Amino acid sequence: MAAEVEVVKNKQVLLKDYVTGFPKESDVIISTENTISLKVPENSSGVLVKNLYLSCDPFMRGLMRKPAPNRRTPFPAYKPASPIYGFVVAKVVDSSHPKFKKDDLVWGLAGWEEYSLITETDLLFKIEHTDVPLSYYTGILGLAGITAYGGFYEVCNPKKGEKVFVSAASGAVGQLVGQFAKLTGCYVVGSAGSKEKVDLLKNKFGFDGAFNYKEEHDLDAALKRHFPEGIDIYFENVGGKMLDAVLLNMNMFGRIAVCGMISQYNLDEPEGVKNLMWLIHKRINMRGYSAAEYYPHYTKFLDLVLPHIREKKITYVEDIAEGLESVPAALAGLFSGRNVGKQVIVVARE
Numbered sequence: 001m002a003a004e005v006e007v008v009k010n011k012q013v014l015l016k017d018y019v020t021g022f023p024k025e026s027d028v029i030i031s032t033e034n035t036i037s038l039k040v041p042e043n044s045s046g047v048l049v050k051n052l053y054l055s056c057d058p059f060m061r062g063l064m065r066k067p068a069p070n071r072r073t074p075f076p077a078y079k080p081a082s083p084i085y086g087f088v089v090a091k092v093v094d095s096s097h098p099k100f101k102k103d104d105l106v107w108g109l110a111g112w113e114e115y116s117l118i119t120e121t122d123l124l125f126k127i128e129h130t131d132v133p134l135s136y137y138t139g140i141l142g143l144a145g146i147t148a149y150g151g152f153y154e155v156c157n158p159k160k161g162e163k164v165f166v167s168a169a170s171g172a173v174g175q176l177v178g179q180f181a182k183l184t185g186c187y188v189v190g191s192a193g194s195k196e197k198v199d200l201l202k203n204k205f206g207f208d209g210a211f212n213y214k215e216e217h218d219l220d221a222a223l224k225r226h227f228p229e230g231i232d233i234y235f236e237n238v239g240g241k242m243l244d245a246v247l248l249n250m251n252m253f254g255r256i257a258v259c260g261m262i263s264q265y266n267l268d269e270p271e272g273v274k275n276l277m278w279l280i281h282k283r284i285n286m287r288g289y290s291a292a293e294y295y296p297h298y299t300k301f302l303d304l305v306l307p308h309i310r311e312k313k314i315t316y317v318e319d320i321a322e323g324l325e326s327v328p329a330a331l332a333g334l335f336s337g338r339n340v341g342k343q344v345i346v347v348a349r350e
Helices: 134-138 144-154 174-184 194-204 219-226 240-250 290-312 322-333
Strands: 008-010 014-016 028-031 033-035 047-055 087-096 105-111 115-118 124-126 163-166 187-192 208-212 231-236 250-258 286-289 318-322 342-346
Touching: 014 144, 014 250, 014 322, 028 322, 033 174, 047 105, 047 134, 087 115, 087 134, 105 134, 144 174, 144 231, 144 250, 144 290, 144 318, 163 208, 163 286, 174 187, 174 231, 187 194, 194 208, 208 219, 231 240, 286 322, 318 322
Parallel strands: 163 187, 163 231, 187 208, 231 250, 250 286, 318 342
Antiparallel strands: 008 033, 014 028, 047 087, 047 115, 047 342, 087 105, 105 124
8 A cells, every 4th residue: 555645745935926026025925825745746857845045136036027029038927826946055955856855955947936837947056165155055065156157267268467346246256257257366246235135245255446336427437547547357246337337447358257237126117238349349258148058067067166165265245134024125135236145045954
């Protein structure tokens, strides 16, 4: 006689409706109505996981919009009244997949709920190194880390002595790019949105300089103050007026890695950029990219980063919120700049 399969309640985070403007706490709701079997269904090669940590990321804002007919996105949009999804750190409860077994620790894409059945495992990675905090796999050793690595090292090809500017520099990706730049022997300056974050950049992450963009009435002047000899590499997280000002200050043959443009995510109509002609005049290479391009480099990335973490040559700051109930405030805060460092949600500590 087959053993009875355990079925448990499964708390979930649902999108209330499509979002316009800045996300509000009321745009997502916590549901306790779902249940889930703790066994992978027969004839499935899925993986059932218990979620431990959730990663709040800017790309999630685009998934809250009503899909436009002609707009292609890397991930499908969320559906109203359905669970949202994102990157997680989790523990395998049951598996029919040959690569994963019970009690494995993993990180990857999954529903934002207590338990998730993952049937598409292309973006699921087994965690081999557990001598560092597990939450790091939501950030420095997960999406944020591979994003920073790909954009800085692969897109920008930095050289010792070059001058690097990072916008949104205290965020999950920016704080890493700045430290990668210092380890490479570059001069690096970051922008952020509060005195606390500026102090963090200079005193915790080792940036050579930093400024609060909200206090600068003339971004061009601010950049000239910090880069009297111009900028060789710009790591772009913001867009809009910041990008316009940077273009005026780039050096010949400069490189711009376009990671994100968070100033544009909540606008109904994106702002135009006026100074693109400088791409021609200064022979600038400006390239957008996706972290997914660099997943094949993940082992190489770990070989670079793990020793720096263990030797405390890289510091990582997390903003940790407890429980699925904290998701609405944490997600809304991500887009208003409320978080300091990588925004992480703890669902369970194993």
